[in-house]
Amino acid sequence: VTEPSGQDLPHPGDVLVVGAGLIGTSAGLALRRAGRTVWLHDADPATARLAADLGAGAVGMPDADPTVVLVCAPPSSIAENVHRLQQIYVSATFSDVASAKTEVLLDIDAFGCDLSRFVGGHPLAGREKSGPSAAQADLFDGRPWVLCPTPETSVASLAAVKAVVRSCGASPIVTSWEEHDRAVALVSHLPQVLASAMAAQLGAADEISMALAGQGLRDMIRIAGSDPALWDQILASNAVPLLGALDGLVDDLAAVQDELRKFVANEPATRPGTPALGESVQRQVDIGTQLPRAAGLIERGRAGRARLPGKHGASRVDFSTVQVVIADRPGELARLLVASGDAGVNIEDVAIEHSPGQPVGLVELSVRPEFAQQLASALAEAGWTVHG
């Protein structure tokens, strides 16, 4: 059932990594870990030397054809590199790591590259830091790595790149470049735009709003700390699918907007900007759904969220939470999790609710529903302040 890990594979030939940044150097480290021979090339020789010193491979271009050339250079220089190196290494297969695939394919094709020896790639792994010094041998462990063959990619070429991906510890997912670009537009690029848009509304907010902000909002805008220049490139490189995803979302929001506008207009007596005190207003008792479109959107959201796969690729489990109040000092969380481990229950997730102005924390332990009672009882017996 499980795929062989990189360590179990044969070592089918050398890999030349072009571009020794975070991704290239991490790939080198992972491939070396799997026992493969890695060559490192970078436009900046010092960068390649640093990557080599870190253990990511040997600086230089091999004399004999490598099996795979992994181009980890910036998107705008991928095609040029592939075109040049395909003429030197006439039997090697080429791949890249750009986060939007259609643009790369267009470039590769425009440069007249050999499409039979090219497979587009996108490892879904990364860090906020960049450069070879931020590289990690386990950066790709267990992460998806999408592969997009061209219409002409040979079976052997796809197999060679798949083997590299597995050597890196990642799970290859083969799909078309359109499907890939549509998917990342929906699950990566649209969420970034939304998180930023929500966070942007806080720019002019008053202090009361800030004081009332809770964990839901914090979680929602966590990714809004991203780099504008980087995201300008990413969004521009995937503009068509992103626009499609954004159109769908804005349509849904516009429907709610429209419904709210009508709702407000229809109940003028009870919803002024400032209440006119002294007016005798007989309020009707609310019955049934007042905002059917908004309620429908929330219902659809619940269904959409339930489709997300859970841990280890299994279908999503709605974990139960066990809440525990702890003192906010070093070691308390550890003591709590020791106690949880003693209870033999695997903690699926941990969330810490920060209580403003008070030196206690509320910890939410997520566990499989069948273990919640067991954990709560064990912690309570051990003297913790537990809530179901």
Next chain:
Amino acid sequence: VTEPSGQDLPHPGDVLVVGAGLIGTSAGLALRRAGRTVWLHDADPATARLAADLGAGAVGMPDADPTVVLVCAPPSSIAENVHRLQQIYVSATFSDVASAKTEVLLDIDAFGCDLSRFVGGHPLAGREKSGPSAAQADLFDGRPWVLCPTPETSVASLAAVKAVVRSCGASPIVTSWEEHDRAVALVSHLPQVLASAMAAQLGAADEISMALAGQGLRDMIRIAGSDPALWDQILASNAVPLLGALDGLVDDLAAVQDELRKFVANEPATRPGTPALGESVQRQVDIGTQLPRAAGLIERGRAGRARLPGKHGASRVDFSTVQVVIADRPGELARLLVASGDAGVNIEDVAIEHSPGQPVGLVELSVRPEFAQQLASALAEAGWTVHG
């Protein structure tokens, strides 16, 4: 510097809690914990009895005037309850716990209640569960509890309700009802609509999209599991401020949409739905900002996010993260946090990255920047697989 906790306060009179649901019963438990006398009334006598059995107070209506009557009944019945009980308890101050304040004030005024003895209230605490059995004595500990005096509220009435809030363990925040409603529209109701709208887009998404979804998206739509019927009421009760907040957000998204549409239209050769292979397309090298509005929104989002206050009401600290790879089995996280405690470093937050398809987890420990190196070194020395 610190406010006295509920336990340290004198016991200034009885509290009558009307409505023994989650909030009413939790308030009763908290007030009892602080040594105050609590009476419980509910339209359903069995509910009041259950709350009393849980320790939230005594069932019944006091003969003498209570100091404060805390109406925790559904929003549509608040005014009726206040009006009726103000005629029985002619010296008592009244408050409520509804999540939108302007509607309550309009109702209270329409019923001809004594506004000098009323203070609107909203505890920012709650659970996904409801009813007295879900109640917790510490539900409000350290949480904000907004108080909105009417234009006629007496100084003594506000002080009495403030004392109740402090007895419950919460931090009173006094503001106007308009400010309150605008604030919750922005930091609570708008995020709910957005999270639901994002999650709703996943309803028709393909399997590839689901496979590529990462932690950023998961965090963003965590609150999309909410109950549509409940949120229909909440959104309708705060329709005017919500519409204002939604208008601002949709305007920002529409600007990005417009920019993307023009960007796509201006580069037809490089951005078709399906690449026309074989065409000779000379791609220009990207220089400068391609999507200035999108980049500007992301920049504004970064600034808006930085305004959120951090833990304990202090200004936000950008914590450093120390990443550790652990085996995904009971006790591992505990062992890690024990080791962190041994290092004397307070863990501010914990995030667990679930690696699909592989039995290891990546744990991100957030710590104050000055402690990151100390923690990383200590963990590495203890044999953990640590990344800076």
